[in-house]
Amino acid sequence: MAATILRRLIHMIAVLFGISVLVFLIFFATPGANPADRIAGKNASPQTIARVEKEFGLNRPLPVQYVIMMKKLFISRNLTSFVNLGEKVVPQVFKAAPITLSLVSGAAVIWIVFAIVIGALAAAFRNGWVDRTLMVLSLIGISMPVFWVATMANLITQGVWHHTWLFSWVPPLGYVDFTASPLGWFKALIIPWITLAILYIGLYARVLRAALIETMQEDFIRTARAKGLTERQVLLRHALRCSLVSVVTLFGLDFGVLVGGGALLTEVVFGLQGVGYLTYQALETLDLPMIMATVIYASVFVVVSNAVVDIVYAAFDPRMRLRR
């Protein structure tokens, strides 16, 4: 197990290095574009451009530029925006990260729990009306675009029905810090959580159902029945545990992507100033240092959460530990 973890961590560091090089090259070595112009932003003065050139060592060889950039990002963390003058970029990302993390983690808990319940129910009653109803519902969940659901949710909870007993507890849009008020945090996030989770509930429930039905054909399921287990025990103890592997794989990818800014639409519609929101703003203003910082940090999140998931995976399924 320790070896598995160590191997995974080494792998993770290698991937991160690769990504940082790639991102760096895209921004600094694309032919036909002067990186200084781009870093300085739109309509920058020649003085600013000259300053940028000096600060980022743009007249020096590429490897040196890479080291300077990484130093600014990870060690001195003093990369500044030239669009919003003087604004330090890295602290902004750090401020945004907990918001995104809160949003995505909460949604993840909801979608995992619901997906397991729905997937298991559908598999247990496969081809019956329960199964069909649940699968149609999950298909609807998958098909509804998240910005539409979010807008609808806002319309209902903040607009028409805000003053009825049903939604009067919903706070105005925005984020409440957990340390300031845990209940406020929860209230502010519950609607965004559900909104973000809907798509994934549908997706994961369908994947889990398929995996469960496949697992139920395995020989060891027959052994489990031959032991005298009830059908429910067979499904929940023996089949579910083996089928969860496929869900865990998906989860690693989806969670990383969302934490790294993929929840952009939900964040924008609910006014949550998370990593996605930050990227969205930076893109609007073509704030290159900000884009670079969010991209790099996003990839760190994706890769780290993937590594964590792989380690969880090995804990979950001993087969993974043996595989080399």
Next chain:
Amino acid sequence: MSNLLDVTDLAVSFRTRSGLIRAVDGVSFSIAEREILGIVGESGSGKSLTVLAILDLINDPNVVIAGSIRFKGTELIGQKPGVLRRLRGGAIAMIFQDPMTALTPVFTIGAQIAEQIRIHTELSRHAARSRAVDLLDAVGLPDPARAAARYPQELSGGQRQRAVIAMALSCNPALLLADEPTTALDVTVQAQILELIRKLRDDFNSAVILITHNLGVVAETADRVAVMYSGRIVESASTTALFADPHHPYTWGLLGSMPALDGIRRPRLATIQGLPPALNRRPPGCAFSPRCAFVRPACINARPPLTGTEHQVACIIPAPERATARTQALAA
């Protein structure tokens, strides 16, 4: 002598678009306590389905089981699921062919055995665990305490089959159903497992139904043998009688097809022409008639009944002509 299990006229059919297909077609046999019954047949003979039907373990929504299966006097066909479930793994346990896939990969061996013990007894988790270790010891697994803590894929095929057997024995079953328990194993490991099965009746008082395609395995293990062909029993006798004086032409064919390790090496093996009939195109008379070298007009239309008391055979070749025909068949 009262029988432990009486199977009468068992039929296992599958609903298909082209109608009902009878995979097991009227099988009757019984087994006494502490007896080892071997059921021999090739793939598609219905031998596995016969045994799976006893515990209603055929996992197919289109299966139809008819006839009678009486275990210690209780009818099992049409029985309530709860009653069957208490029998499964308790009084009737099962061992499957492929030990590689028969155990759940995400639980340790010990946990899987303990799980079965706790279904059928009141033992505590701890007591069930230590019984699991004792069982692993009893089936000859080296270092049973460590083996109990391992996952199935960490053991070799032979060790896994021992673990499966330990699990099957965990609640002292009166009847053990073994479906090709050694087919996936190497011969030296097969020898170990067969030795273990032979010992079960002394150590655990279990009767065993041993399903196999290998005549050698039954000859060395079983007290009685039933030979199945195309969903029917064609011959049934004590092991000694069956091998000393086989009655059915299909049995002759099987014996002739087996390359022997000693005796004179025959330049060619005696074979059976052709293939078994598809189950939905079984001939109206004797199912073996299209491949039988001794077929007579009477075989074509009427299905020969299983006759005899101790040595039963479903063949109309009269006893006096049998020896000549057999010599002829085995010489070919």
Next chain:
Amino acid sequence: MSDALLSIDKLTKTYTTGSALLASGKTMIRAVDAVSFTIANGETLGLVGESGCGKSTLGRCVTRLLDVSSGSITLAGTDITRQRGAALRETRAGLQMIFQDPYASLNPRRRVRDIVAEPLIVHHRGTRRDIRDNVAALIQAVGLRSEHLDRFPHEFSGGQRQRVGIARALALSPKLIVADEPVSALDVSVQAQIINLLTDLKRERGIAFLFIAHDLGVVRQIADRVAVMYLGNIIELGATEQILAAPAHPYTEALISAVPVADPARAAHKTRIVLAGDPPSPANPPRGCPFHPRCGYATDICKTTKPALEVLNDGRFTACHHPRQG
């Protein structure tokens, strides 16, 4: 030996497993450990052993499906150990393989006619018409009928598919066929039909076989000589009847005694040697004789010195410090 068709000299095949990043996780597995033997023209050598003993790996090395780590393979006087490209293709024409699972080795989307004709087309053997006649003759030789030519593999039973596989292997009139467990997936009665077919082909066409199997009865039926493998080593090699009637190596003895006999009268009197435990892992073979931890006759020398494969008085070879015979 000058009349040898195939001559294998100290053939070794090693695998490395483990992570590419961490050297500590690496293990070297000697699947085949300096194995030598020859096969004469028209001779059938049976290669027996239990799973993991390296017999299939050896078969794949001989047909060059796997690269050899060291040692040499000589076929009809030509060293084929490191052949590549056109030379290897030419070699393969005379060196065919039959597999265990006939279904997996036949392209499911092609008709039998095309499957059998393919090697002939690839090697430019004759005009289109010659090839057609040739295919028809081959299909008949393996006991199928001409109406089978236009069917697909899935329309056949296991035995018939194996016949198609044999017809394909015969197409280029090979001198040597490596058959890897060709009958072990088949039912007893079908297995007998295929064994008879192979026996006939061997006699009529003078093809030499390296016949890999775990079933000693099957090997006895078809092989002139037998090589027994254990943990990557040949531990006994000699005439089939000689070895099966009176094995010299304790492992061969145990292997033979483990085969169930379809005769209760004899089974009762048989001395049965039940080996304890499983074969050791080839990743971690024992010192000395690879069989000594399970051997009933082992002495101190077996624990320290690995016995060489040496010829006994009766002409067979065995790798044992305390042979039972000869």
